Amino acid sequence: MSDRCIELEQAVSANRRAWDDSARLHRDNASWRDLTAGFAVPGYSTFDATMTRTLEGLRLQGQSGVQIGCNNGRETLSLAxxxxxxCLGIDQSAEFLKQAEILKGIAGSDCEFLCSDIYTLPPGVRRGFDFAVITIGVLNWMPDLGRFFQAVAGLLRPGGRLVIYETHPVLEMFEPDSETPHLPAYSYFSTAPTVAEQAITYDGSSGQAAPPSYWYSHTMSGIVMAVIRSGMAITGFEEHPHSNRETCFDVYENRQAQVPMSFTLAAVREAG
Known part of the structure; x- marks a missing residue:
């Protein structure tokens, strides 16, 4: 086994422990109450305006979908x-998938959830999906984009479509909580992961100690080429001036010298 494989497996296992440990912080708060109330209403969706417009353009009626990195299932359930x-939601955190099952019960949904590492999907996993969805933060937890997108492509039928709605890699250069948030703090081309030992929360409010987790920065060219090399053809790409991650990044919005903050990318799995 190569050092690269050892490093990948160690990072994936560490991130699983960190997410499982953090899951408890995402229950019994205002966001969770909003989700439980929302999914009791038919047609409820947690997608923002950008992703809603993108998904509406795909005309998904009657189509099967898979979300990779589904967390507590709120977006997988929203596809209805x-x-x-x-639809199928895949995530390696068993603790978050417990929350997904609760929301599924409230929604009365027939979607399924699978607890698995995307790099080692079980042999009997469902395949041949019409479309796949990847959203905020998933790519940055992936040590190897090439293997990741190969696995994603393998879940799609020929002609199946992929939609990514992610943070723009340029934002990884900045530290929003620093005294100089608008000065680049990190190299755009950095390949070493950022190691954190705090619980993972969407609003960054916890500060509680947690098992170490590994966050990987990827360049836009690295993302694009990994998609292409997996056997998918890019059919659309758009950069956005708004943030789709923690609220601390809102400091970069609505500026005269505006940086790209998020992007959507569409691709299709080629035949053969």
């Missing part, structure tokens, strides 16, 4: 609002 059927 666009007419998608027979």
């Amino acid at each position: 609002a666009f007419g998608a059927e027979r």
Whole structure:
């Protein structure tokens, strides 16, 4: 086994422990109450305006979808609002998937959830999906984008579509909580992961100690080429001036010298 494989497996296992440990902080708060109330209403969706417009353009009625890195399942369940059927959410955190099952029960959904590392999917995993969805933060938890997108492509049927809605890599250069948030703090081309030992929360409010986790920065060219090399053809790409991650990054919005803050990318799995 090569050092690269050892490093990948160690990072993936560490991130699983960190997410499982952090799951408790995402229950019994205002966001969780909003989700439980929302999914009791037919047609409820947690997607923002950008992703809603993107998904509506795909005309997903009757189509099967898979979300990689589904967390507590809120977005996988939201796909039903666009007419998608027979959807699957994949995540390696068993603790977050327990929350997904609760929300599934509230929604009365027939979607499924699978606890698995995307790099080592079980042999009997469902495949041949019409579309796949990847959203905020998933790519940065992936040590190897090439293997990741190969696995994603393998879940799609020929002609199946991929939609990514992610943080723009340029934002990884900045430290929003520093005294000089608008000065680049990190190299755009850095390959070493950032190691954190705090619990993972969406609003950054916890500060509680947690098992170490590894966050990887990827360049836009690295993302694009990994998609292409997996056997998918890019059909759309758009950069956005708004943030789709923690609120501390809002400091970079609405500036005269505006940086790209998020992006959407569409691709299709080629035949053969």
